Every structure is written in C-alpha cells, then in structure tokens.
Ligand SMILES: *[C@@H]1O[C@H](CO)[C@@H](O)[C@H](O)[C@H]1NC(C)=O
C-alpha cells in the first residue's frame with residue numbers, strides 16, 4: 367500500500383499536533399516542529415533532492431500533488447488515502463498525480479526519528495516547497511501544523527479541480543472558489559509547464 371505509513375499514524379498525528387509545543391490552539395507556524403521533530407527539514411530536503419536527481423520532473427509533480435490535495439477540502443493530505451472512492455482515483459488525479467512514493471519514504475524516515483508527530487499534510491506542503499526551490503524557483507516559508515483529513519472527497523476532486531481542456535474563465539472561477547486569484551492561476555499553471563522542461567538547476571549542481 368503506497369500510503370500505509372500515513373494511514374497508520376493519521377489519528378496519532380492529529381492528536382500530537384494539538385497537544386504539541388504550540389498548545390491547544392493548533393495554529394500554523396513555521397517552527398511548529400522545532401522541539402518535536404527538528405530533523406524534519408533535513409529529511410524532507412534529502413528525499414526531494416534524491417528524487418529529483420533521479421528524475422527532475424518530480425519537483426513539478428510534488429507541487430501538483432500539493433495543489434491537487436489543497437483544492438479539495440483544504441490541504442489535509444486526503445489525496446493520499448487509498449480506496450477507489452477516494453480523491454486519488456478521481457479523474458483529474460488517476461494516473462497523473464505522481465510523487466506518492468516520495469511522500470511515503472519521507473514519512474517512513476520521520477516515523478523512525480520522531481514517531482507520530484508530523485502530519486502527512488505538512489510533509490506534502492514542505493515537499494512541494496523543496497520541489498519548487500530545487501527546480502530553481504523561489505524559496506517560500508511554509509507554515510506547519512496542518513492536521514490530516516480522515517475522509518476523501520472524490521466528487522469534490524472531479525468537480526473542483528481545473529482541467530487543461532476547460533475555458534480559462536471556468537479555471538479562474540475554480541481557483542476563485544478556493545480563495546486563489548488569476549496570479550495564482552498563472553503561477554500554478556505556468557510553473558508546472560516550466561518545471562516539466564526544467565534541467566538541473568545550478569542549485570542542484572553545487
Ligand atoms: C466535497 O467537495 C465539494 C467541492 O469542493 C464541496 O462542495 C463538498 O462540500 C465536499 N464534500 C464534503 C463531504 O466535504
């Protein structure tokens with residue numbers, strides 16, 4: 367099972383996040399795992415770097431995985447849930463979303479150093495940011511402390527995700543429905559195309 371680690375620790379992660387160093391408020395913060403899992407950044411970087419060294423396109427795929435997760439009921443890693451009625455098997459995702467194995471490898475390593483602490487939703491968000499960075503894109507600070515969703519929403523994925531064959535007005539409207547504007551349409555569509563053709567950035571060759 368591709369996401370077995372993520373499923374096992376789902377409930378525990380949710381609890382750990384709320385009882386963690388930030389107290390009961392569960393507010394997103396850049397240093398959310400500072401005390402509970404300081405190895406987080408290194409482990410995510412390591413795996414994303416290795417995956418992209420094997421295949422550069424994985425950077426773009428990790429961003430798309432994050433984007434397609436967030437579009438449906440928020441950034442809750444529900445795209446990882448197995449089950450043919452899940453988002454993973456929705457038309458816009460089936461056989462096109464990639465990178466599940468990178469997320470699983472990160473989660474497996476995290477479980478050995480700080481078990482049941484880091485949510486899969488945060489791993490997906492962080493992995494996407496390193497995918498962007500290692501592709502030569504900007505660094506952006508990722509706020510952490512998301513909780514993992516317990517249910518997937520396949521019809522939400524089928525209806526809510528934009529299709530490349532759709533008129534631009536309809537795509538803009540779908541982005542608008544999740545609080546994103548036309549700049550976001552250009553960034554997420556444009557960077558995806560750019561990453562697909564990217565070669566090793568100078569960052570990776572250092
Ligand atoms: C599923 O997603 C759709 C579209 O985003 C949304 O309207 C609906 O409320 C979601 N259903 C559940 C059960 O979350």
Ligand SMILES: *[C@@H]1O[C@H](CO)[C@@H](O)[C@H](O)[C@H]1NC(C)=O
Pocket residue numbers: 547548549550
């Ligand atoms: C979209 O939102 C971002 C972030 O708030 C903002 O910087 C940008 O100017 C907005 N773009 C448009 C076209 O309104």
